[in-house]
Amino acid sequence: xxxxxxxxxxxxxxxxxxxxxxxxxxxxxxxxxxxxxxxxxxxxxxxxxxxxxxxxxxxxxxxxxxxxxx
Numbered sequence: 001x002x003x004x005x006x007x008x009x010x011x012x013x014x015x016x017x018x019x020x021x022x023x024x025x026x027x028x029x030x031x032x033x034x035x036x037x038x039x040x041x042x043x044x045x046x047x048x049x050x051x052x053x054x055x056x057x058x059x060x061x062x063x064x065x066x067x068x069x070x
Contacts, residue, residue: 004061019061021045
């Protein structure tokens, strides 16, 4: 499964969340760290859902970019 992840750079850290898995978030000092941590968070989140008997949602979110003249 491939889930879309949103990365956000804050003033002093990075954050990440998964739109298709509400509550699945991570923060880290660098972009590389937050990517590693969100992957672990997704795995942990899905493992917990399975243990609780929840159905794992199919990924439906997509990511795209638009470019505009600044």
